[in-house]
Amino acid sequence: MSMGDRSWVRASAFTAVLFLLITLATSRGQVGGLFALVVLLATLVAVTAFYRLFPDRHFFTIVLTNFLAVYTCIFSFFIEVNFAPVTPWLVLATFPLPVFTFLAGAWRNRTTIHKLLLQDQHREIHHWGRVFRWLLPAFLIGGLTFALPGHDFTPFEYDLLFLASMSAIAAIVFFVSDEVCSFLLETSLLFELFFAGMKRLVIPAFAFFSFYSLIVIVYACIYRIIDTLGGGGFIIGGELREITFTESLYFSIVTLSTVGYGDIVPVSNLIRVIISSQIVVGALLILFGFAEFVSYGRTKPQRRSKD
Structure with a gap:
């Protein structure tokens, strides 16, 4: 299996896990x-259709799936925040x-x-204004929906407003689908480079x-030993008692990450x-x-070329 194939497999696995998590997290509710x-x-319909339309770019399809995952999160957010009364x-x-109109x-x-897609070299997005041409109207529609809560709309009126908002977004996506694809292509090229470079890291x-x-x-061992010998070193759950080794491991991780749950x-x-010394050592x-990550990522390709 070539490096490109392995990168595609890793990207596919990452996308599958991401989408599964988002689907499970957003599947609650009415x-x-x-x-x-x-x-x-x-x-499934969108990915299959895109793969049939553009079979030469695997990462293009993967980025589309990630894009749909982001869309799922945004859609669920607006349902919970601004359109809770809408008919399920x-x-x-x-x-x-919007997915089918984009297709x-x-x-x-x-x-x-x-x-x-036939352009193999990475291209910069030639007109950033074209990206915002479809992003700004969609965000504007989403922003306007924040004015809905607090008004005495009937459930039917909420349904009409929600349907109008989604229809407007679907129309925007349909007419600028080529610009959306251009954006996805640029992202897919970077996505491919990212997963190809993960092997070096x-x-x-x-x-x-x-x-x-x-x-x-x-x-963790130090905390456990000192507390065992001295006693009364930690208040755990509001109680002054001896810390267990499992708790000392947990406390060591929390301390090293400087989270401090309390x-x-x-x-x-x-x-x-x-504890202070551990925080300094962790930083x-x-x-x-x-x-070292940055240094290794830069020098490893040079060493390979010399070999």
């Missing part, structure tokens, strides 16, 4: 599993509307899109994880000093770790 089914069916069946019926527009402009990522885990374990509170001055590890 329509429940039916919404998840509609999302999956609409995505109308929600199911309107979700695929219709892509079919209409397939010749232009094919010409874009496996070794430094594993090394960083090893050092990170080592620091977590060492400090469910485990140190009361011993000695432990507080050790230095992140700084040097990112520096």
Whole structure:
């Protein structure tokens, strides 16, 4: 399997997991599993149609799937925030509307899109204004919907407003489908480079994880030993008691990440000093770790070319 094939497999796996998580997370509510089914069916139809239209660009189809995942999140957000009274069946019926109008527009402009796909070299987006030509109207429609809550609209009026909003977005997507495809193409090229470059970062990522885990374990052992010998070093869940090793591991991870949930509170001055040293060590590890990531990613291709 070539590097390009492996990159495509990794990107496909990433996309599948991402879309599964988003589908499960947005499937709650009045329509429940039916919404998840509609999302999956609409995505399956869109991806299959795009693959048939443009079979030479796997990453193009993958980016489309990720784009649909983002659309699912935005759609669910506006339903919960601004269109909660809308009839559930109308929600199911309107979700695929922009997706299918985009497919219709892509079919209409397939010749232009094919010409874009035939360009192997990475191109900068030649007219950023064209991107905003379809993004701004869609965001404007979404922004206007924030004026709806608080008004005494009937459920039927909410249905009409929601249908009008989705129809307007679908019309915009249809007429600028070639520009949307151009945007997706640019993204897919960057997506392909990203996943192709991930292989070079496996070794430094594993090394960083090893050092990170080592620091977590060492400090967790220190917290556990000091608390066992001295006693009364932590307040856990509002109770002053001896910390367990599992809790010390959790506390070490939280401390190293500087999150500080507050469910485990140190009361011993000695432990507080050790905590301070762990935070400093963690900050230095992140700084040097990112520096090594960048350095390794730049020098590895040069070493390969010399070999």
